[in-house]
Amino acid sequence: MNKYDMKITLIETKKEKTQSDQLGFGKNFTDHMFIMDYTEGKGWHNPSIVPYQPISLEPSAMVFHYSQTVFEGLKAYMTNDGEVILFRPEKNFERLNRSNNRLCIPEIDVEFALTALKELISIDREWIPKIEGTSLYIRPFVIATEPHLGVSIAKSYKFIIIMSPVGSYYNDGIQPVKIVVETEFARTVKGGTGEAKTGGNYASSLKAQVVSKKMGYSQVLWLDGVEKKYVEEVGTMNVFFKINGEVVTPALNGSILQGVTRASIIELLQHWNIPVSERLISIQELYDAYAAGELEEAFGTGTAAIISPIGELLWLDKKMVINNGEIGKLSKQLYDTLTSIQSGRLEDSLNWITKIECKIPQ
Missing domain, CATH: 3.20.10.10 (D-amino Acid Aminotransferase, subunit A, domain 2)
Known part of the structure; x- marks a missing residue:
């Protein structure tokens, strides 16, 4: 699969955005989300980018009863010149597959997942906050959807990516x-x-x-x-x-x-x-x-x-x-260095940054 196999349905009326200086964590969500299905014998299929919306599951869906679910967390950042970057996203999708393996969930294609994420971010690029210390939090997750109460490995799943603009983790600066x-x-x-x-x-x-x-x-x-x-x-x-x-x-x-x-x-x-x-x-x-x-x-x-x-x-x-x-000297140095790399203020000498081709006008 590649991004051209994805069905993309854009929302007609965009949601009102929270001001960047009033963002909390994980309370507001972007206009769109990515979703893909898995069926035993068919594999992962039907990748789509659709308006952010509720999902319909039967009460007997196995995720509710036996907790066959995994998730990830990563961020997209905007640089001072309007470039959008991700910090080591392939590592998050590789770890998602390690979690999948432990929970007996079919693995996803890391390269395709990253391609789908880039497309989703590009569509909802206007949601990326611009104030220093803010970012677009990304939550990929997989849930077992088969309606069955037997204790066994599910035969169907959904892989979903939702995104939320978030404020700085520290309201009053980095404090111990x-x-x-x-x-x-x-x-x-x-x-x-x-x-x-x-x-x-x-x-x-x-x-x-x-x-x-x-x-x-x-x-x-x-x-x-x-x-x-x-x-x-x-x-x-x-x-x-x-x-x-x-x-x-x-x-x-x-x-x-x-x-x-x-x-x-x-x-x-x-x-x-x-x-x-x-x-x-x-x-x-x-x-x-x-x-x-x-x-x-x-x-x-x-x-x-x-x-x-x-x-x-x-x-x-x-x-x-x-x-x-x-706060210790080394802790502060590590924080300043990592956040500077993630925001594009410091040269990425360790090749951790992935750029997304969706430059935002300033």
């Missing part, structure tokens, strides 16, 4: 967050679905987040689900620590999401010749480093925030205030 170390609940375990981007992982994390917010903390640092000993992720982000000059992040072990921003941070640190390692790190080791004055910085990484500095960690009754609760 307070995080509580989760010691009661488990998000996933090795051999589970932690390495896949699937809705169930996020549903299972909600209880701990509710409890942490009541305690005055904004996020949860998850430990491994078996021993409750080794650090894994921060909420919906991967996590990094700068300990005595070295940056350390938990190794991918089957229960940790393989983040695109995570990989980019590691590559950027290596490019700068800053020591970085992927390995097991226990919460006790982290506390010992803090007590010895060697825990210099901590931050989470993800598509939404890019870098989210950590100013405080609470583990049981032990409170760790990191870098006096202020």
